Amino acid sequence: MTHLLEINRVSRRFGGVLAVNDVSGHVDEGELIGLIGPNGAGKTTLFNLISGFTPLSGGTVTFAGATVNGLKPNQVARLGISRTFQNLRVFPNMSVFDNVSVGAAGMRPQGVLGALFGGLTPGGSARADEISRRTWDALDAVGLTHLAGELAANLPYGQRKYLEIARALAMQPRFLILDEPAAGLNDTETRALADFIKRLHGRGLTIMLVEHDMTLVMGICQRIMVLASGRKIADGTPDTIRRDPAVLEAYLGVDA
Amino acid sequence: MNGSELVPLRGGWSRPVPLLAALALFAVLPAVLAGFDRGYLYQIANLSLIFVLLSASMHLVTGVAGLLHLGHAAFYGVGAYTAALLSSKLGLGFTATLPLSGLTAALVAFLVALPTMRLVSIYFAVATLAIGQMLYLVMLNWVELTKGPNGIIVTKGLELFGFSLSGRLPTYYTVAVVVALCVVAIGRLSHSYYGNTLRSIREDDQCADAMGVRTVRLKMEAFTLSAFFAGVAGSLWAHMTGYISPGDFKFSESILILAMVVVGGLGSLPGAVIGALLLILLPEGLRGLGDFRNIMVGLVMFLSILLLPKGLFGEVSALDFARRQWGAAWRRTRGGEGIGWR
Numbered sequence A: 001m002t003h004l005l006e007i008n009r010v011s012r013r014f015g016g017v018l019a020v021n022d023v024s025g026h027v028d029e030g031e032l033i034g035l036i037g038p039n040g041a042g043k044t045t046l047f048n049l050i051s052g053f054t055p056l057s058g059g060t061v062t063f064a065g066a067t068v069n070g071l072k073p074n075q076v077a078r079l080g081i082s083r084t085f086q087n088l089r090v091f092p093n094m095s096v097f098d099n100v101s102v103g104a105a106g107m108r109p110q111g112v113l114g115a116l117f118g119g120l121t122p123g124g125s126a127r128a129d130e131i132s133r134r135t136w137d138a139l140d141a142v143g144l145t146h147l148a149g150e151l152a153a154n155l156p157y158g159q160r161k162y163l164e165i166a167r168a169l170a171m172q173p174r175f176l177i178l179d180e181p182a183a184g185l186n187d188t189e190t191r192a193l194a195d196f197i198k199r200l201h202g203r204g205l206t207i208m209l210v211e212h213d214m215t216l217v218m219g220i221c222q223r224i225m226v227l228a229s230g231r232k233i234a235d236g237t238p239d240t241i242r243r244d245p246a247v248l249e250a251y252l253g254v255d256a
Numbered sequence B: 001m002n003g004s005e006l007v008p009l010r011g012g013w014s015r016p017v018p019l020l021a022a023l024a025l026f027a028v029l030p031a032v033l034a035g036f037d038r039g040y041l042y043q044i045a046n047l048s049l050i051f052v053l054l055s056a057s058m059h060l061v062t063g064v065a066g067l068l069h070l071g072h073a074a075f076y077g078v079g080a081y082t083a084a085l086l087s088s089k090l091g092l093g094f095t096a097t098l099p100l101s102g103l104t105a106a107l108v109a110f111l112v113a114l115p116t117m118r119l120v121s122i123y124f125a126v127a128t129l130a131i132g133q134m135l136y137l138v139m140l141n142w143v144e145l146t147k148g149p150n151g152i153i154v155t156k157g158l159e160l161f162g163f164s165l166s167g168r169l170p171t172y173y174t175v176a177v178v179v180a181l182c183v184v185a186i187g188r189l190s191h192s193y194y195g196n197t198l199r200s201i202r203e204d205d206q207c208a209d210a211m212g213v214r215t216v217r218l219k220m221e222a223f224t225l226s227a228f229f230a231g232v233a234g235s236l237w238a239h240m241t242g243y244i245s246p247g248d249f250k251f252s253e254s255i256l257i258l259a260m261v262v263v264g265g266l267g268s269l270p271g272a273v274i275g276a277l278l279l280i281l282l283p284e285g286l287r288g289l290g291d292f293r294n295i296m297v298g299l300v301m302f303l304s305i306l307l308l309p310k311g312l313f314g315e316v317s318a319l320d321f322a323r324r325q326w327g328a329a330w331r332r333t334r335g336g337e338g339i340g341w342r
Helices: A041-051 A073-079 A096-107 A111-120 A122-143 A155-171 A189-204 A214-220 A238-243 A243-253 B019-038 B039-064 B072-091 B094-115 B121-141 B168-190 B193-203 B205-210 B216-239 B249-262 B269-285 B287-305 B315-326
Strands: A005-014 A017-028 A032-036 A058-063 A081-083 A176-177 A206-211 A224-228 A231-237
Touching: A005 A041, A005 A081, A017 A041, A017 A058, A017 A224, A032 A041, A032 A214, A032 B168, A032 B205, A041 A176, A058 A096, A073 A096, A073 A155, A073 B205, A081 A155, A081 A243, A096 A122, A096 A155, A096 B168, A096 B193, A096 B205, A111 A122, A111 A214, A155 A176, A155 A189, A189 A206, A189 A214, A206 A214, A206 B193, A214 A238, A224 A238, A224 A243, A231 A238, A238 A243, B019 B039, B019 B168, B039 B072, B039 B168, B039 B193, B039 B216, B039 B249, B039 B269, B072 B094, B072 B121, B072 B216, B094 B216, B168 B193, B168 B269, B193 B205, B193 B216, B205 B216, B205 B287, B249 B269, B249 B287, B269 B287, B269 B315
Parallel strands: A017 A231, A032 A206, A032 A224, A081 A176, A176 A206
Antiparallel strands: A005 A017, A005 A058, A224 A231
């Protein structure tokens, strides 16, 4: 069987540093998978390689049969891969609704003529309606509907996280990558986030969680890949990862 | 939820006062000007309208798409020279030169944008500064074509398919109608999901890229469209005044247009219109002060930026205004808040 995402011996060199060194792996349709590793392990770099933000130094990435290598981020997005950012990147001077609409309108562009004459043609109206509906659906999914008219800059930190996820959901992706979604959240908020991610997964979305912190990932992921110093050191269920000597050494520095 | 819950926000007539007041002002203005019977006031009225269009077109590229454009007046000049040359060399009338001026300015903008669009922030600004200077120097020094600093006399006035509109009153109404149509078009572009994707580039272009937004292409479109409208303004100017020279399109004009957009409110179309009216009418109104008037204009600009950094009519209130005034929004349920674009 072919995998949804296939990472084949990818590497990325920054000057003399091999940030990602010969990493292979795969993600299947419908999986909820974690990518963990200590600080500087290459998680975010690997993730940037998948989403087109950083060009590969070697290896290949394929998604649903299409080669991802060399594509620009917006082309990768249109294949159905959607991402959030580690350091929150909402559009501060736009309303919550307008923020999320960019996710929908980026995938289904309205275009110059659509904007000029949209209301006058049936096709143009249908496109604007579709963007509106996708946006409302995404806002409903994260529970920000009541704040739709609020300026994004006015939202507290925790809600901005959900805003960013809503924007990614409005793209209606096949594969969602969340980069350190729990960073900066307290325990209660992290638990709520874990439940939310499980619900999204329950609706059939394939999700990859990139996390520095083990607890969230261990609690909800079906399978976990572990990176350390740019190499993949383990890949398996949370239980096997927990007992894996290489993982313990990377995280705790103990000679297990 | 299902889509049937989306209800269009009915606008326009619910709060008609500001719009009707503006329409009445522009329609009645000529009667008032006729009362004074001075061509000078017509010139000021027409000039304000042309700068409203220039400011609105710059709003699209700088206010909405967030590209700091320091050469806008040069595209205004390309439009004006296109109209003047087509009319003096080929005998074309205003009906033909109006669209051709816009298209020529857009074509020039497209060609210069090809290599510059990948530049970001300050580098892009400096590139547009250089483009503006290059175009200005071409107008100034290509004497065989442009007659250089002597300028070109445009003998043909405004007309529509041969029907002359060159009297004072018809000229005013023609300029007003063309400018109004262009501003409506710019309004459609900036108050739409298309406008939202342009705004997302202004806010964070990498992030917009990750949302599937074709950032380079959209920046090119915003730049080219704004040049189109500047070219249309140039054609109006050439046929209206009957004489153009390179001095009308120099760098200081670009800065004046930029100041209009910023004083009015970056990202706000009504703000761009108000800013243009303010910065054209204020210096004229202060003529009585003699040499002090430029100091006064500078002071007003300085204070308005200091006290209202988001502009006289900021983006947030402008978007809200557009949604309510023109019903340009969907709402979720009957009686709900108008949100989104339609």
